[in-house]
Amino acid sequence: MPSPFKGKNIVLGVTGSIACYKAVDLASKMSQAGANVDVVMTESATKFVSPITFRSITHRPVVTDMFDPASELGIHHVAVAERADIVVVAPATADFIAKAANGLADDALGTTILATTAPVLMAPAMDGHMYENVATQENIERLRGRGVSFAGPASGHLASGLSGKGRLLETPELLGHIAMVLGRNGDLAGRSVVVSAGGTQEAIDPVRIITNRSSGKMGYAIAEAARDRGAQVTLVTAPTSLDNPIGVEIRQTASVAEMRDAVLGACAGADVLVMAAAVSDYRPAETASQKIKKDTDNEGLVLQLLKNEDFFPEIPEGVLRVGFAAETESLIPNAQAKLREKDLDLIAANDVNEEGSGFEVETNKVTLIDREGRIEELPLMDKYDVGHRILDRASELLRK
Numbered sequence: 001m002p003s004p005f006k007g008k009n010i011v012l013g014v015t016g017s018i019a020c021y022k023a024v025d026l027a028s029k030m031s032q033a034g035a036n037v038d039v040v041m042t043e044s045a046t047k048f049v050s051p052i053t054f055r056s057i058t059h060r061p062v063v064t065d066m067f068d069p070a071s072e073l074g075i076h077h078v079a080v081a082e083r084a085d086i087v088v089v090a091p092a093t094a095d096f097i098a099k100a101a102n103g104l105a106d107d108a109l110g111t112t113i114l115a116t117t118a119p120v121l122m123a124p125a126m127d128g129h130m131y132e133n134v135a136t137q138e139n140i141e142r143l144r145g146r147g148v149s150f151a152g153p154a155s156g157h158l159a160s161g162l163s164g165k166g167r168l169l170e171t172p173e174l175l176g177h178i179a180m181v182l183g184r185n186g187d188l189a190g191r192s193v194v195v196s197a198g199g200t201q202e203a204i205d206p207v208r209i210i211t212n213r214s215s216g217k218m219g220y221a222i223a224e225a226a227r228d229r230g231a232q233v234t235l236v237t238a239p240t241s242l243d244n245p246i247g248v249e250i251r252q253t254a255s256v257a258e259m260r261d262a263v264l265g266a267c268a269g270a271d272v273l274v275m276a277a278a279v280s281d282y283r284p285a286e287t288a289s290q291k292i293k294k295d296t297d298n299e300g301l302v303l304q305l306l307k308n309e310d311f312f313p314e315i316p317e318g319v320l321r322v323g324f325a326a327e328t329e330s331l332i333p334n335a336q337a338k339l340r341e342k343d344l345d346l347i348a349a350n351d352v353n354e355e356g357s358g359f360e361v362e363t364n365k366v367t368l369i370d371r372e373g374r375i376e377e378l379p380l381m382d383k384y385d386v387g388h389r390i391l392d393r394a395s396e397l398l399r400k
């Protein structure tokens, strides 16, 4: 499955805020991801950014006036509302939120909100005190009560010069919220999916660890893919430098023992577990309480390592179990052996020697093997797409 935006009809409502410039980037990213983006601007929004900017980015007419015969709405005043898969208002001002809460349709965007049957997502942007004002909060609650979703606002520096809650979310966060709303009725809606990610860390002393090259990208991509199919997702992660995916519950861990406890806890009542984490096979027999000093007699240092027990056998019955096998040789036989030993439903055999595949990179090449012995070799693809291919199979197995 490709990007969650591909082929989607997205109405981007833009209202008059200094944060309008961020909506340009959002429109650009959604268009690049394959969405048909119809921009509907309020009159005050056009004071901040020209409609030509949006038209140049989306290659589609921009709606600014209900009564302009050249405008698309002039032909059929609810045309864009009717074909929308989602209506996103970003930035959404306090004034526009108040209008929408009262069902006003005195401009093209208000009309679109009333006329659409698609989900509506609003991303507020305003002064902190305006956001906190009881009137704004009541308006937001009213809209929530009618099924409108809200993304943000974030806290930080505001155009007023003050700091507080009122900043429009950044583009990657907005994209996460939009993807989540678009996918909420997907094939994993109502399912609970647990994903592990990253390389575990075993402490040698307070400053040194045993870890591996896992960046967490594969596991995070699976978590996002599951979210974009409507699942409720828990991501059990070892330390990474990645941003937390929007709409995903994060359980932060470091050692194998911590990851085990978090995975087992998250698996209670879960439907699927995908273990993409690179879990350390060994840990130091002892963790020194102080930094180990360099030996002056040059004799070197011997570390005794103990084996970490596999925790797959402890996963409760009824959870569909998907594992990974990172291999540098005999890919298929080694993965088949792991599938049997760990009693998995599905395994992704991952040749980490192959160019563009495995640790740290954005892409991966895996072969999926199930209990029945079916072998499906996938081409090199984005980790997000690999995530979807794994979830396609998991979803199929769940239906069985």
Ligand code: PMT
Pocket (backbone or CB within 6 Å): 196, 197, 198, 199, 213, 214, 215, 216, 217, 218, 219, 256, 275, 276, 277, 278, 279, 280, 281, 308, 309, 310, 311, 312, 322, 323, 324, 325, 326, 338, 342, 350, 352, 358, 359, 360, 361, 364
């Ligand atoms: O994070 P990236 O940089 O994106 O890299 C992705 C990846 C290469 C780490 C990922 O695609 C991958 O292959 N992950 C599994 C790597 C691995 O450690 O495989 P393994 O063969 O050691 O373990 C097999 C399975 O048992 C894994 O699902 C592992 O999570 C699980 N396991 C391992 C040890 C243990 N004590 N308990 C476990 O449950």
